Amino acid sequence: MSERSLVTLEDVAQAAGVSPATVSRVLNNTAAVRADMRERVLAAATSLAYTPNSHAQALARATSQVVGVICHDIGDPYFAGIIRGVMRMASEHDLHVTLGSTFGDQEREIAYVGMMRGQRARAILLIGSGFEDAAWQEAMGRELDRYVATGGRVTAVSRHRGLHVDAVLPQNRTGAAELARAMVELGHREFAVLSGPATLTTAADRLAGFRDGLARAGIELRPDQVVEGAFNRDGGYAAATELIRRGLRATCLFAATDLMAVGVLAALRNHGLSVPDDVSLTGFDDIPLVQDLTPPLTTVALPLEEVGRRAMAMALRRGTTTRNRVERVQGRVVLRASTAPPPPSGRP
Template identity: 50%
Template sequence: MTTSRPVTLADVARQAGVSLATASRALNGSARVVRPDLAERVCAAAAELGYVPDPVAQSLARKSSNLVGLIVHDIADPFFSSIAAGAMRVADEMDMVLTLGATGRDPRREIALVTTMKLQRARALVLVGSRLTDDPEAEQRLATELEAFAANGGRVCSVRQPGLPGDVLQPDNRGGARELAAALAGLGHRHVAVIAGPEGVATSEDRLAGFREGLAAAGVDPGSIRVHRGRFDRDGGYAAGAELAADLSPTTCVFALSDVMAMGAVAALRERGVSVPDDVSVAGFDDIPTLRDTVPALSTVRIPLESIGERAARMALENPAPEEPRHVVIPAEVVLRASTAPPRAG
């Protein structure tokens, strides 16, 4: 067998005895209708020859590819990889190819990735991850770039705080943190420490604000809240946990603003002989899957990560596009597990 050149649409058209235009219209949806008998002939020919359309050529001609871009901060972080799994599923259910970009939390890389996807003529973009409240300029540039993306026919759905063009899926960070605060106060905690991300990370700020509100509502003096800041990842949590362990009293409860931070914090506390929840309670936020199985199981605020990924992808890919950008808030649910307990008497 000679190395066979791949079958092109021209081959199909010839075989079916019709023009290229007709073959194209018959095989790939088009506004134009072709007579049923012709359409039939074309399909038969395509099947017989084993024709498969060339996505690259289609992208060029249509000015739109079957790529959907997913942009996250760090794919190794379970928060993002869970969302990615959901988006993945939808993407290939819709026969789209998902591309992955990691920003490493650098706003400039984020913008660069959007540009790349614009050049690739991606059909849609799912943007996941907190913005920086203290870098409005970068946020503005990102918005501009997304506008450009949208102007080329791309759709956008971001999983983050509102403010960007396109649909927004926003976990209820503030509300969730508020409720968690209520729950912790309900357990009797009055001296709470918070392990937060760097100043300016919006997700972290929202959760912190909600938490403060909740505590205040429960009658806890907001001035008593100790806030430790660090990188918004496991190592940041670890560092903060170490600080805390060195000087714990009178803290009875630690709220880490994300599960991965909580994980690091717990590790640091434990290494220093502080027992959770006996000496101090710890709660996190996100409910990443792995922390359900740890000891003690982590109390947290549950966000349905995979389902967020799915919804985001679906919103971005859905046809037809809605006239108005949508803004949906994803409720967050407090789940208390073993890592929190009432403060030790005394």
């Protein structure tokens, strides 16, 4: 069988004895067609197993079914969870999702937008926080503006400073503040934070929120009790190790993401520290499985799938004004066994 044996609209038309225009109308239900022709077209299309060439359709219609989804790392349960929601929504709307995973490379993120512009994606979803980097914001902003100028829609999940796009915003700051308050209510007074890269807005927001919450109780976070690490398990492990090296002067630790918290837990254990007996530990996100850790992790639960669904829904719904739309998604503090009142000694 030859490689170019694709069945075309033309083939269906010939088989059915009608014009290509008629086939198109029947298949797209775009105009009334006499019943018998309709039948013949449908029969021919079925028997030839005809599938329209979506590229030809995109070209002729000047609009495609493609939606671009860009995330930092598809292997991270946080992104996988959100994209799960995106996929649910996409399949309900018969959209073609093109996936981009940047692996933290800012350049690649911009390149993906260009690629999706080339695909004439009807919408682009930016999943995951932006970078606090002026040059990147400049370049990314230009690239997105070009895309938007040609009718594209962009929805971001998490805050992207410097980019004027619609957004679904997990309330990182208030979530972290509430978590801090809950920990203060448990009796803690000395805290340390295992934070993410300062260049990520999500990391910055969570740290700021945690500070807010403590401040309201008159508690300050000492600079040497904040350690940065990569937004993953090993980043948490490394940051916790560094914190211990500096001298752990806290009864409660806040890891900026659950994934980091898992690494922190391992590091604490390897240093002979028990959670929560020696020190309490909290995370953020509530990814699957952290409820199955020992002890189960106290965290701020974000409805990840819901976030994905809403981002996709927002991108599909054209705005009525030119103002950027924003939907806030609250996190919910979930207290589990990884946190407890501080030990009587006050310090491990």
